[in-house]
Amino acid sequence: MSEDAAASSVPVPTPAPKPQGRLDAHTGQRYLTRSEGAPPLPPPGGYRGARRVRAPEPAGPGAAEPGAVAPARPRPGVLGWIALGASALFAAALILLLAFGATDAIYSATAVVLQLLVVGVLVAALLTPRGRVLGAWGLALALMLNVGTVGALGAMRTSAEGGYAGAKTDEERHLEAYPGISGEPAETTLSRTSLEDARALADSLSAEIRDELSAEYGFTWTERPAEDLRPERNGHGGESMLVRFTSATSSTNEPIHDYETKLAVMDSIQGVLTRHDWWELYAFNEPGSGMDPSLLEKFYGSDDPKTQVAWEWYTQDPTGDVAFYASIVDLSQDTTGDWREDREVQSGQTGEPVEGLQISFYAERLLSEADRAEFERRMAEYE
Numbered sequence: 001m002s003e004d005a006a007a008s009s010v011p012v013p014t015p016a017p018k019p020q021g022r023l024d025a026h027t028g029q030r031y032l033t034r035s036e037g038a039p040p041l042p043p044p045g046g047y048r049g050a051r052r053v054r055a056p057e058p059a060g061p062g063a064a065e066p067g068a069v070a071p072a073r074p075r076p077g078v079l080g081w082i083a084l085g086a087s088a089l090f091a092a093a094l095i096l097l098l099a100f101g102a103t104d105a106i107y108s109a110t111a112v113v114l115q116l117l118v119v120g121v122l123v124a125a126l127l128t129p130r131g132r133v134l135g136a137w138g139l140a141l142a143l144m145l146n147v148g149t150v151g152a153l154g155a156m157r158t159s160a161e162g163g164y165a166g167a168k169t170d171e172e173r174h175l176e177a178y179p180g181i182s183g184e185p186a187e188t189t190l191s192r193t194s195l196e197d198a199r200a201l202a203d204s205l206s207a208e209i210r211d212e213l214s215a216e217y218g219f220t221w222t223e224r225p226a227e228d229l230r231p232e233r234n235g236h237g238g239e240s241m242l243v244r245f246t247s248a249t250s251s252t253n254e255p256i257h258d259y260e261t262k263l264a265v266m267d268s269i270q271g272v273l274t275r276h277d278w279w280e281l282y283a284f285n286e287p288g289s290g291m292d293p294s295l296l297e298k299f300y301g302s303d304d305p306k307t308q309v310a311w312e313w314y315t316q317d318p319t320g321d322v323a324f325y326a327s328i329v330d331l332s333q334d335t336t337g338d339w340r341e342d343r344e345v346q347s348g349q350t351g352e353p354v355e356g357l358q359i360s361f362y363a364e365r366l367l368s369e370a371d372r373a374e375f376e377r378r379m380a381e382y383e
Contacts, residue, residue: 080134083125087138090118091145103154106147115147175236179378181365182235186379193321195245195366199227201322202247202361209272209359210250216268217261219252219357225350232365241375245363252356257332259306265357266313269326277318281326284312301333309333322363329355 097106105111122142125135168176180189193201213219227248234240256262270281283289285300285308293303301309311328331340331354343354352358367375 074130076134077128077130079121079125079128080131083121083131084134084138084141086118086121087141090114091141094145094147094150098150098154101154103151106151106154111147115142118142172237175382176234176238177378178234178236178238178382179241179375180234181232181240181242184365186376189242189365189367189375190372192365192367193319193363194372195229195243195368198245198322198361198363198366199247201317205272205276205324206247206250206359206361209269212268212272213252213265213357217254217265219254222251222253222351222353223248224251224352225249241371241378242365242367245361245366247361249352249358249360251352251358253353255330255332255353255355256328256357257330262311262328262330265328266311266326269313269359273315273324278324279315279318281313281315284314285310301339307333309339321366322361325358325360325362327358329358331355 094106094111097103097111118138119142122135122139125131125138128135180186210219210221214221225248228246230244231239232242232244256265266281266283273279273281283305284291285296286305287293287296287303291299296303296308300311301307305311309330311330313326314323316323329339329343331343334340340354346352347354
């Protein structure tokens with residue numbers, strides 16, 4: 001056998017299979033060769049939060065060709081311009097009416113009909129492609145300036161200025177400025193006690209009563225609340241030149257709880273008033289006043305003066321122009337606590353003591369001496 005034949009008969013060893021490499025769990029590919037220095041493979045499912053790059057989607061039948069130009073927007077049509085112009089003109093007309101104070105014209109039937117016509121044109125413009133943009137601008141303007149909004153502004157201004165044009169006749173406005181009281185002659189007003197005289201009478205009698213009671217019972221006093229003047233209505237919708245007078249209230253700082261002491265205090269007050277020819281004091285809180293027992297309990301805490309929380313006595317001067325009030329609050333008779341709560345609120349507002357005796361004077365329809373000449377001059381205009 002030749003050497004060549006011997007060589008060919010020797011089996012050739014089969015080479016070892018090539019290693020497949022490590023599989024990349026993220027991409028599915030393998031590290032084929034020399035992967036010893038490669039980074040470690042991602043965990044199964046990839047790294048947390050990793051984003052996959054999506055392959056570009058194939059262009060569909062309706063996809064735009066590269067470099068294609070978007071269709072041009074339609075130009076505004078005539079109807080859109082008409083709608084915007086009508087809204088602007090109507091808004092300008094409302095502003096002019098507001099400037100001239102014509103509130104009645106803003107709320108007139110003509111203005112409402114024109115507003116409806118403008119709205120109709122705006123709706124028609126919004127329904128057309130070429131009028132939609134301008135119609136939307138016109139609608140926005142109409143929503144801001146319309147009969148309702150502009151009319152409300154006009155009404156507020158008219159009210160602030162003190163009246164509505166056409167709401168009252170000239171005669172009604174003239175009567176509204178009447179200086180006296182409807183149905184009362186000027187002579188009656190002028191013959192009544194003046195404001196200055198009523199104030200002086202209240203001051204002098206209040207001081208005399210306080211001195212008498214301080215000497216007899218050792219009372220000290222607080223002047224709260226202060227004097228109050230309020231204008232009288234004239235009966236024609238306005239205010240007269242007359243005032244309602246309430247003097248400063250004099251309150252004892254000491255409470256009065258004993259029934260007999262209460263009666264003695266009222267007798268002492270009556271003695272001072274009698275010296276000045278005033279009428280006898282009248283007790284509203286006593287059963288003899290004729291008030292129903294349920295009302296006595298409601299207003300004074302009980303129908304028995306011995307257990308009442310409040311007393312109220314009243315009289316007038318000889319002319320009947322000035323009234324006098326004396327009241328006593330005794331919170332020791334308050335079994336519910338409601339009276340004390342109310343009195344504490346009142347005391348916090350006025351600074352008066354929560355209980356004790358209070359005296360004050362009251363008169364209505366008083367004319368100041370300083371206003372007599374002006375009153376007579378103005379009253380002459382209504383004769």
